[in-house]
Amino acid sequence: MTKTFGAALVGCGSISGVHLKSFAGLELAELKVVVDTDEELAKRTAQQYGCDYLTDYRQLFHREDVQVVHLCTPHHLHAPLAVELLAAGKHVLTEKPMAQNKQAAASLLQAAAQNPNVQLGVIFQNRYNPASQRIKQFLDSGELGKLICMKGLVTWYRNENYYITPWKGKWETEGGGVLINQSIHTLDLLQWFGGEIASIKGSISNDSLEGVIEVEDTAHALIQFKSGVRAIFYATNAYLQNSPVEVELVFEQGTLYMRGDYLYLRKGDQETMLCEPRVNDLGEKSYWGVSHAVQIRDFYEHLAAGKPFWIDAREGVKALTMVLDIYESSRAQKAVPFLV
Ligand SMILES: NC(=O)c1ccc[n+]([C@@H]2O[C@H](COP(=O)([O-])OP(=O)(O)OC[C@H]3O[C@@H](n4cnc5c(N)ncnc54)[C@H](O)[C@@H]3O)[C@@H](O)[C@H]2O)c1
Incomplete structure (x- = not known):
């Protein structure tokens, strides 16, 4: 049986396996081609x-058997490649972040708006985690009363070896450090x-990798929401452990506490566990979140139904803007208004 969508993946590095393995469970899509400038890697991946x-993504433009392209390239290539692929009539599912700076993000927003016949999706798989979904249900139902404040904590470890990859650790190609790469997921959940959001005040530093990376390994921020809710946020790659991400939401009538894939509800001295981890069969590291396959399936289901995908360019730019505002705030040493 012919599947509805033929797919390509560009960038056969670390994250690619998680995308590539997801095709085995998809009825709607079939992997047709992988692309990497490293020919040996592309060939090996294709065999697997x-x-x-292919070694040049531009050869995808005229492949009639490819309707959807997954972008798993370095950050600075997401926006330019996506812009060209959208213009060539391909749907694009890009890894986060959708761009590495505001100018590139603006070009992608414009391309998405100018090509309404194709869709752009941005990977933020942690929105699909059962714990995140359950939190969203509490927010929507209002059953715990009003939200008062939140905190997000990311304490991970990336040493010199991680930054051997040439595009990482540099402003021009990675666009930042722990904020734009590792903790953008947690910023996205907070927003x-x-x-x-009304404004953000934050600061960044390089606490453990001076002389190794140009970008920050540590950041903190105070995020002021228009509703009056306040969030505090801390992220570092300088811990010696990849601890589970922690997010806490304090409501009038209880506190939700997410630690990795677990979710707890505290009311007074009583704590109840609401969610346990989903089984991870894609080889995803648990601290990344385990919902890539779920988001990829959801993207194809939206395409098949002709419905706009909900984590699109306008949605993906929000967490990116938080990241870029923390950089700006750190430089200016004052709060910056949040404008998306
Ligand atoms: N969602 C998540 O949890 C998650 C986790 C890890 C990585 N990522 C994201 O995935 C993306 C890739 O990260 P990675 O760690 O796999 O990087 P990587 O360096 O391991 O892989 C990138 C690959 O892209 C290839 N490439 C570079 N330029 C290319 C071009 N012009 N055409 C084709 N291929 C090209 C490289 O040769 C390399 O194989 C990044 O955006 C990263 O932030 C997301």
Whole structure:
């Protein structure tokens, strides 16, 4: 049976396996081709997944058997490649962040708006984690009363070896450090839970990798929401452990506490566990979140139904803007208004 969508993946590095393995469970899509500038890697990946390989993504423009392209390239290539692929009539599912700076983000927003016949999706798989979904239900139902404040903590470890990859650790290609790469997921959850942001004050530093990376390994921020809710946020790559991400939401009538994939509800001295981890069969590291396959399936289901995908360019730019505002605030040493 012919599947509805033929797919390509560009960038056969660390994260690619999580995307590539997801095709085995998809009825709607079939992997046709992988692309990497490293020909040996492209060839090896193609052999492993039983598809064609290419070394130049531009050769995808005229492949009629490819309707959807997954972008798993370095950050600075997401926006320019997505802009060209959208213009060539391909749907694009890009890894986070959708761009590495505001100018690139603006070009992608414009391309998405100018090509309404194709869709752009941005990977933020942690929105699909059962714990995140359950938190969203509490927010929507209002059963714990009003949200008062939140905190987000990311304490991970990335040493010199991680930054051997040439595009990482540099402003021009990675666009930042712990904020734009590792903790953008947690910023995205905070904005998804908290609603519209009024302003952000933050600061960044390089605490453990001076002389190794240009970008920050540590950051903190105070995020002021229009509703009056306040969030505090801390992220570092200088811990010696990849601890589970922690997010806490304090409501009038209880506190939700997410630690990795676990979710607890505290009311007075009583604590109840609400969610346990989903089984991870894609080889995803647990601290990344385990919902890539769920988001990828959801993207194809939206395409098949002809419905706009909900984590699009306008949605993906929110967490990116938080990241870029923390950089700006750190430089200016004052709060910056949040404008998306
Ligand atoms: N969602 C998540 O939890 C998660 C986790 C890890 C990585 N990521 C994201 O995935 C993306 C890739 O990260 P990675 O760690 O896999 O990087 P990587 O360096 O391991 O892989 C990138 C690959 O892209 C290839 N490449 C570079 N330029 C190319 C071009 N012009 N055309 C084709 N291929 C090209 C490289 O040769 C390399 O194989 C990044 O955006 C990263 O933030 C997301």
